[in-house]
Amino acid sequence: MTSPHLDPERQSAAQQQLSGLRFTKGHGTGNDFVLVEDQRGDIELTPDHVRVLTDRHLGIGGDGLIRVVRSQELLEGRDLLEAAPDAEWFMDYRNGDGSIAEMCGNGVRVFVHYLAQRGLVQLAEGGAVTIGTRAGARTVRRTAHGYAIDMGPWSYIDEELALERAADSLVLAAGLQDPRPALSISMGNPHTVVALAEDMELDGLDLHQVPNVDPAPPHGTNVEFVVPAEPLVQEGVGRLRMRVHERGVGETQSCGTGACAAAxxxxxxxxxxxxxxxxxxxxxxxxxxxxxxxxxxxxxxxLSGPAELVFDGQMP
Known part of the structure; x- marks a missing residue:
């Protein structure tokens, strides 16, 4: 769950340090972000700065923050350029609590939409661009209704256990009486997927509270709760409903890597x-x-879906 508000002294100090900062608000299927353009990597964003900017009551509000920076300006970006020289731009992503995250599928779409809208890349429908993330380079193609991203390979976090038991952990969330079996999937970041029997169970969850995962992953995990459709597949396409508690954020309206892991x-x-x-x-x-x-x-x-930029602003 997102950390509580900063104490007033730290809040005030961080707000003063951010005075004059220009930003853009964007979202992908309701998963929303504060974007800060910093082409040369001059802006230092501390965890306190991120928490102030993403605070929904005292700041702009968002599930996370995306710094738009050239790959050559970051150590991680320079390392990535050796293998992916076309990845000119790097998505420096932070969770709402200020922690650094490896990847965000909805964030990638919003990031690339920002690059295209601001003229930082030329990307007509059907065209593609490669960008850098902490989970590696990602290729994004513009479609008629948004963007499609090659998220790279997926894997079981514990493949031997997953194949043996079809579950590798137990999850208990507020709203469930008993722990449920879950399967852990890596999409460059960790996910734990729980299947529920019906929509009523899914709707009854309280995901403001952090679900308990046993065994507890060493670096935390995103937890997806899913209800498969009935019938599961129609005309060759499967369907499911999902709600998610994102590590370092809380419940969000959408999670791109989580949707991939759930599927x-x-x-x-x-x-x-x-x-x-x-x-x-x-x-x-x-x-x-x-x-x-x-x-x-x-x-x-x-992963495919829409992306929107909502408004621009400047910190007072």
């Missing part, structure tokens, strides 16, 4: 009854997930 888990549970194409319904809308052969021989996940 991967449901597909694994479904076996031959599953599909390689999915629609994942989230509180903020719907995203598409497709499993495709990757150029590295591994199975990749492609």
């Amino acid at each position: 991967a888990a449901v597909r694994a549970w479904a076996g031959d009854a599953g599909s390689d194409q999915w629609i994942v319904d989230v509180p903020g809308g719907a995203v598409g997930v497709e499993f495709v052969p990757g150029p590295d021989g591994a199975e990749h996940v492609v």
Whole structure:
């Protein structure tokens, strides 16, 4: 869950340090972000700064913060450029509590939409651009209704245990009477997926509280609760509903990597009854997930959906 407000003295100090900072507010299916353009990497954003900017009561409000910076200006970006020289731009992503995150699928769409709208990249419909993230380079293609991202390969966090038992942990959330079996998936960041039997269970969860995951992942995890559609697959496309508690944030309206992880888990549970194409319904809308052969021989996940820039502003 997002950390409480800073104490008044730290809040005031951080606000003064941010005076004059220009920003943009954007979202992808309700997963919202504060974007700060910092092409040369001159702006130092501390955890306190991020918490002030993303605070929904005392700041702008957002699930996270995205710093728009050239890859060459960051150590992680320079390392990435050696393998992906086309990744000129780096998505420096922070969770709402100020912690650094590896990846955010909805954030990537919003980040690329910002680059395109501001003329920092030329990206016509059907065109593609490569950007850097802490989970590696990602290729994003512009579509008629948004953006599609090759999220890279997915994997089980504990493959041997997952294949043996189809579950590797137990999760208890507020609103559930008993712990439920879960499957842990990596999308460059950690996810724990829990299947529920019906919509009523999903709607009754209180995800303002952090779900208890046993065994507890060493660096935390995003937790997705899903209800597969009935029938699961129609005309070759699977469908499921999802709610998510994001590590370092709390419940969000959508989570791109979480949607990919949820589809991967449901597909694994479904076996031959599953599909390689999915629609994942989230509180903020719907995203598409497709499993495709990757150029590295591994199975990749492609995430698609809309992105919007809502407004620009400047800190007082």
